[in-house]
Amino acid sequence: MRRQSSGGLRFIRRAAVVLLLAIAGTLAFVKFEYGRGTLFPDIGSENQDGLDKLEKLIRLDYPPGNVAVAANGHVYFNYHPIARAGRFSEATVFEWVGGKITPFPSMEMQKEFQGSFGLAIDHQNRLWMIEPASFDFQHTRLWAFDPNTRQKVHFFEFPGKEAQFAQDLRVTADGKYVLLADTGIMRFTAPKLIVYSVEDHSFRTALAGHPCTSPEDWLMRTPFGVYRMAAGLVNVAVGLDGIDISPDQNWVYLAAMTNSHLCRVPLSSVLDTMIAPSDLANKVEVLGRKPLSDGITSDKSGQVILTDVEHGGLMTFDPETRNAATLVRSRDVIWADGVATGPDGSLYFTDSALSAYIGQLAGPPDKTKLVEHRPYFIYRLRH
Structure with a gap:
């Protein structure tokens, strides 16, 4: 025995x-x-002139996510869905006018929202927003509202897990198509550029898994150190997070977060249903170096504006010279997130402060953690 x-x-x-x-x-x-990677080189610089023009426009109790500015100067924004502020706040989507914040489109409508991400105002003056299924919801949902009547004018719920990680969106000038940036999840699933038809509610993947839409092996720095998750085993690696359409409607700009290059592809080719994703991939053009970025917008002159996540600010990229330059950077900004251009050329951007409270497994922070980093701000860089 x-x-x-x-x-x-x-x-x-x-x-x-x-x-x-x-x-x-x-x-x-x-x-x-x-978990591999190297530190990303700083391609920007300090800009005192930009810092002098920067103002903390809107003070908030919870982290803002994205921002959109209408032609009349009204500012629309949401609380960042990763923070899950809806657990502690009755409203998560807002309109700001003359210093006053009100729930948009109404307080009653807030109950219908499941966690909005990207916001955009189209040429028809409709406010669009996307709610990705990736935040533990069954389906990704697309909404549009008329800011004047505050009524819902469009709604679509994607079937199954389609567009599951769609986090940003832009609308063509004719209002017929919505372009969606699906980040994928880390390096586990491929990022996608999705085209949605407003008229017949159809959608398709126009581009998938391209080097310009995919994360590269960079280590993202934050005020709290290198941005890692899962007890340091996994580096934050995000694919196609930001898209924009050039003012002349010729180009779609592609800005993956942890990717070192800004790229573009002809809008006409993106909308052409006869062009397969593999063929569209051959039409993608690498423009030049950009910062590790989150939000993207264009000004009226055609300059591309990107948030500089690592340095708390904004950079501008000239498609003609293909050079990037710092507009502003501030040590007060933890995570420059969404950005939008105002009617007078001023730039509005959110500080979602993501790295201050996101959990190791991307779980929602408790209220104590969110309160600890108050206040949160939406900034304006005056033109």
Whole structure:
């Protein structure tokens, strides 16, 4: 009996060693595959002139996500869905006019929202917003509202897990198509550029898994250190997070967050249903170096504006010279997130402060964590 017990004990020990080695090997693989990277070089600079023009426009109790500005100067914004402020606030989507904040389109409508992300105002003066299914919801939902009547004018719910990680959107000048940026999840699923038809509610993937839409192996720095998750095993790597359509409607700009280059592709080709994603990939053009970015917009002159996540500010990119330059950077800004151009050329951007409260497994922070970093701000860089 003692010999059998001794043999059984040796078996258990060997099994435990094998299990530990397997776990260690798995962790090592995950670290190598998803935790690799190098620090991104700073391609910007300080800009005192920009800092002098920067103002904290809107003070908030919870982190803002995205922002859109109408032709009349009204500002629309939402609370960032990662913060899940809806657990503590009755409203999550707002309109700001002359210093006053009101729920948009109404307080009653707030109950219908599941966590809005991207916002955009089209040439028909409709406010669009996307609610991705990736935040534990069953379907991605697309909304449009008339700011004047505050009525819903369009709604679509994507089937299954389609457009699951769609987080940004832009609308063509004729109002017929909505372009969606689907980030994918880290390096596990491919990012996509999706085209949605307003007229017949159809949609298709125009581009998927292209190097310009995919994350690269960069380590993103924040005021709290390198941005890692899962106890340091996984670096934050985000694909196609920002898109914009050039004012002349010739180009779609592609800005993946942890990608070092700004790219573009002809809008006419994106809308052409006869062009397969593999063929459209051949039409993508690399323009030049950009910062690790989140939000993107264009001004009336055609300059592309990108948020500089690592340095708390904005950079401008000239499509003609293909050079980027710093507009502003501030140590007060933790995470420059959404950005929009106002009617007078001023730039509005949110500080979602993501890296201050996001959990190691991307879970929603508790209220104590969110309160700890109050106040949160939407900034305006005066023209």
